[in-house]
Amino acid sequence: MDVSSLTIRKIQKGLTDKKFSCEDLTKTYLGNIQKTDKEINAFITVFDKQAVEEARRVDGLISKGKKLLALEGVPLAIKDNMLVSGQKCTAGSKILENYVAPYDATVVKKIKKQGGIILGKTNLDEFAMGASGEYSAYGVTKNPHSSEHVPGGSSSGSAAAVSADMCPVALGSDTAGSVRYPSSLCGVVGMKPTYGAVSRCGLIAMASSLDQIGPIAKNVEDAEILFNEIKGKDSMDATSYEQLQEISKKIDIKNLRIGVVKECLRDGIQKEIIDITKASIDKLEKQGAKIETVSLPHIEYGIACYYIIMPAEASSNLARYDGVKFGKTKEAKDLLNTYLETRGEFFGKEVKRRIMLGTYCLSAGYYDSYYLKAQKVIVKIKEDFDNIFKKVDLLLTPTSPFLPFKLGERLTDPLSMYMADLLTVPANLAGLPAISVPAGSVGKLPVGIQFMAPQYEEERIFKIAKFFETL
């Protein structure tokens, strides 16, 4: 069967109308994984047996005429940095090669409770540190649109899997753009919620003040459905909160004021990307949206702030991989050498680089000039957003500053890789919800644009993104 046009609603309608069985559906996706994934490498683990068993359970319910829960019968994939009880969770790292999760992440619990069928765990840059999908210990993920190009990272496997019809929807995590960036490069929809909208319990921590789980899907409606199922306050994550239902009144597109950030359409952004973004702006304007050019003067400092704060938090978070408590260990003569040897051997190059950077920025004598300074500049960035959102309802920017680059092209120069986060990282620093939606392509290579809204205004970005995808 052809699953390329299936969405959550279509799947559930097809199941209840008995157009196809859940077993056939699940086996089709598993078959696609088997066929395509040798080339793409989007999955680290596939749960063939459990997924088919789960599908049969759903078929049983349907034959009894039971009503389906929100995600019942919907196959999906989970980034391999979220725990699924009893299954391996590698975070893309050698150090967790044999680690079996002792419990379900809150998002996984919620998905299971709503009857979602987990097909497997997707590849990622090690510990979600990377923008290209090339830093996984389990091999490079390739862009389904062009195997010479990167799929974007760090949720490389989730975005590639949705794009290549290996699953209809997937979860990723986004610390600086890791859901939105690969979604843009793979031609799918990726959404990062307001910080705290989704529980981080059971998400392997990278930079805790910025990490947020988000959906990746073929269309905006599916991203919204999945988001609504995973959001909510969790006693296991003190930063989570309960989202008020129906935040905004009726939103009329014609009344929306959309700010186009001028700093995001100038030198440093590839011309093709600017052209597609401008064409998107024109389309919206023709439909009556009010477009205003706005300025976020401190946005250009986002990358520098992020690459101080993130490594600082990551270097503390990753201290738990010590060769003692869990993960891998390397025999050594004493405790100190157990630490040194284990971490030296089983962490990858980029992870080590970021731990070193974070340790440096937090070390005696440097705290004020790096960490403290970055925190203060972030306040400036937030103030920019606060001021702008007094004038406009939403912001529009490209998602990526450049087209997907070729595999290997940026590996030798880490700073050039970090620049990929330029347009996505501000939303993380300010805790805002944001979404990337496909806006066009250059040859085979997809290009996405991004909408950002004030905190808690997820509904606005879903609304505008749904409208945009009909144009």
Add this chain to the structure above:
Amino acid sequence: MIDIKEVKHIAELARIKFSEKELKDLQKNLSSILDYFHKLKEVNVDDIELSNNLSIDRKTTREDEPSQDNPEMSEKLVELAFERKKRFIKVKSVFN
């Protein structure tokens, strides 16, 4: 360029063993990244009081009491350790 001695010191603090070549590469990479951070000097932050600008305004606290919700979980977590003696995690000697 940061001093190689400093790179070695940071590696010790970070508890990671590196080869000499890795240390040299890090010296180069870290230096160029740290140089980039100097961009932040352009921003005047004299007026920013961090205490008034906490990044999350919904901090919650609770009493520091062990949760009884899931008593088997602590057993499961201890079982992940490499060496154990009953419910204790065993480590290599700290002093030789």
